[in-house]
Amino acid sequence: MPELPEVEFCRRAVLCWTAGRRIAGVQVLDPRVVRDSRTDRPSAGSPAALERLDRIARSAPLGLDRHGKRLLWRFEAGSILLHLGMTGRWTRGPSPFPKVRLLLDDGAAITFHDPRLLGGIVPFSSHAEGQQALSLGLGPDALRDPLPALPGRRPIKVVLMDQSVVAGLGNVQAMEALWRAGLHPLQPAGGLGPVEHRRLADAVQEQLAATFTLLGDGHEVAYVEEPGASNPFPLYQREGEPCPRCSTPIATFRQAGRGTWWCPGCQGTR
Ligand SMILES: [Zn+2]
Structure with missing residues (x-):
């Protein structure tokens, strides 16, 4: 997608x-x-x-x-x-x-x-x-605009994927950004302090920039969740593989109907 x-x-x-x-x-x-x-x-x-x-x-x-x-x-x-x-x-x-x-x-x-x-x-x-x-119906753009304050007690990954809160992030970008920020995907979105919010805002930009680099400057693109597409991401669908940052095996669970991968070493357990 x-x-x-x-x-x-x-x-x-x-x-x-x-x-x-x-x-x-x-x-x-x-x-x-x-x-x-x-x-x-x-x-x-x-x-x-x-x-x-x-x-x-x-x-x-x-x-x-x-x-x-x-x-x-x-x-x-x-x-x-x-x-x-x-x-x-x-x-x-x-x-x-x-x-x-x-x-x-x-x-x-x-x-x-x-x-x-x-x-x-x-x-x-x-x-x-x-x-x-x-x-219409969309929050600020995830690339161009500052990350808005994230509301409520819903899990932070679910809120990052809510297009009415911030527009553009989907399952892969949200989970990889949370890994970069060292935040657990189940953490309540509204519980971020200013330092964590800043860290997450930076992580979203880093994640988007990293994906642009992966996509390169060609003119055809495969969507990572399509069958047969290559997977260049550090966490996505890498259950059991070592985290590139801390070597802890990557774990996974279902969240709002979507697979979520995270590192218990970098992002803690809940
Ligand atoms: Zn890790």
């Missing part, structure tokens, strides 16, 4: 692929990914949304913004929200599940593919509506 680093990687790749170009045509191969609003389920794709997508995409591009795991592509005629969901991705090469193909004016094309249809493309004629959809 893409988290903030993979979405940012996608943003940079799409910008690179389309630099100096205009979109000359839009091929909608599966109208279910084109939605009238962000919260729509996959549907038949309304004719109005399809017309809007075509009109907006062919106008002059202005920029591609990201907030958390959402992207907003701004054009002169409106904005297009790009949401990758669980399995969505943009690619320049061949694609097994092509949904929408954008034809560029130099003959190249980029394709949105999404086998599970949990991502989507939402065109907005109004820039204000697009901007609102980009961040």
Whole structure:
């Protein structure tokens, strides 16, 4: 599943692929990914949304913004929200599940593919509506904004993954950041003192920066939780292996339906 680093990687790749170009045509191969609003389920794709997508995409591009795991592509005629969901991705090469193909004016094309249809493309004629959809319901961006105060008695890892508190972190980034900060994933989020909060804020930035380094500067990315993807992370799915920092065997448990890995040596026990 893409988290903030993979979405940012996608943003940079799409910008690179389309630099100096205009979109000359839009091929909608599966109208279910084109939605009238962000919260729509996959549907038949309304004719109005399809017309809007075509009109907006062919106008002059202005920029591609990201907030958390959402992207907003701004054009002169409106904005297009790009949401990758669980399995969505943009690619320049061949694609097994092509949904929408954008034809560029130099003959190249980029394709949105999404086998599970949990991502989507939402065109907005109004820039204000697009901007609102980009961040509606989301907390501050985990990369760009200061880490907010974390509320309540819920476990800290669950709160870090709550997009309404901080936007962009998912299961892998949250657990690895907590390891870097030496905080137990079950620790109540609201119990952090100022020193621990600072440590966690630094750890989140270090973790995101480390993942950007791992992703490299290529243009194709595999999502770590996909079958067959390589796992470059120190904790994720490494139960029983020695912690790279203190050599204690890494442990695991289920938390809010997701696997959590942690180091009893660095992060304590509860
Ligand atoms: Zn350790």
